[in-house]
Amino acid sequence: MRLVEKPGMFPPSVLWLNKASSCWIGVISLVMLLHAHRVDALRNQNKPNKSAECEKIINSRAEKSGEIDSPGFPRPYPQNTSCTYIFQGDKSERVRIEFQQFDLGPVTKDDIVDEKYPCRTMDKVSVYVHDPGTEEQDKIDDFCGQEIPMAVMSTGNVMTVQFDGRRNPRKKNKGFRAKFSFLTDFGMSSGDQKADGICEFTFNSSSMSNGTISSPNFPGYYPRNTRCDFFFFGQDNEIVDFQFKYFDVEGRPPCTDQEASDFLEFSNFYSIDRGMPKLCGHQKPKPIASDSSFFRVTFRSNHQFDGTGFQVVENA
Ligand SMILES: [Ca+2]
Incomplete structure (x- = not known):
């Protein structure tokens, strides 16, 4: 029996060759794609990281204490860094943040645009607490410069720390590291x-x-x-x-x-x-x-x- 060639159909041998060709073309394309990605990755490795964005949710059910820090710490953080750390405790817990290292750059008089709010135009860490009675969010303060801020404690069981590292103009500032803990005793050591x-x-x-x-x-x-x-x-x-x-x-x-x-x-x-x-x-x-x-x-x-x-x- 002779195979009748229909329009649009190939003889079996031609069809097999065609399938094999498609397969090989696919494999070659994949290899080329992977190679291109690898070349891009290698190129990017040699480029300075231009920005970083992050969001971290820390729940007390997973860990009662630990550390947070700025991206890349203790190496300088990249410019245009923006990170949010959200702390969620159980109902009876307060969140305590104790800064251990803090380097968001020296603040000179020239840097300060608004003397009343010196951190306004600077890289800064802002701490927000949530009042359980009103569900409103209040900013405790903005912290900038190189002085280690005093420890802060939440009003309820939630706290947000926002790191705004847009400038790092000299690309030398390391950022910050802080210890967090979820407490039920308000940090009291007696009674x-x-x-x-x-x-x-x-x-x-x-x-x-x-x-x-x-x-x-x-x-x-x-x-x-x-x-x-x-x-x-x-x-x-x-x-x-x-x-x-x-x-x-x-x-x-x-x-x-x-x-x-x-x-x-x-x-x-x-x-x-x-x-x-x-x-x-x-x-x-x-x-x-x-x-x-x-x-x-x-x-x-x-x-x-x-x-x-x-x-x-x-x-x-
Ligand atoms: Ca007061």
Whole structure:
């Protein structure tokens, strides 16, 4: 039987050859494509990296502490770098960022366009907190230059760190490295906490005769919209006596909401002690003592402006 050649059809041998040719052409094209990619990759390796964009979501369920840094750290970060680090903690957790290395370039007078906001036109790290009550996002501050910023703590369980490294004009600045942690104890090192995530601590002189209390996240910036209570219980014949070692609580006397003040308050009662003024400002107050064996200390911060808090040594 003779194979009748139909229009558009090839004899089997021709067809096989044609399939083989297509196959070989495909293989050769693939090899050429891979080669071209490799040549491009090699070319790009020799070129300086012109930009970097990144977004990292850090969830406390995956890691309770660790480090973040700018792209390529400790090598200089590329120009036009923009990175966002989003921290998501459990409900009872606060996010703490402690900067360890910071090099976003020397800031000279010529660099500063706006003296009120010196970081405005500079490479910078901006920290945002989310108020759980309003769901609004507030910027804590912009950090630029080479001075290591103070540690910051979130108001709720979410915090965003934004790195804006557009300039790096001398291509020498290394960027930053910071330690992060998700905390339930506000960074307090003493006292019995009522429950995780609640800023209420109790001190009994039967278990400790003296101790130190401080603002949450001390010596970094205290978190916004935060209230902490410290309850001191001495023996019947004891009084509780405090000496201030450090004091920087944002506000001005009489330290009320009208002055938009944060404050520290002492009380001989569980409720407000009307005889004792609220404390705020930058000057260390004089030593203060309780009338009896009980003393309550309350710290409260509002939604704006930050301080580095207080440290008080207690003697019962
Ligand atoms: Ca404040």
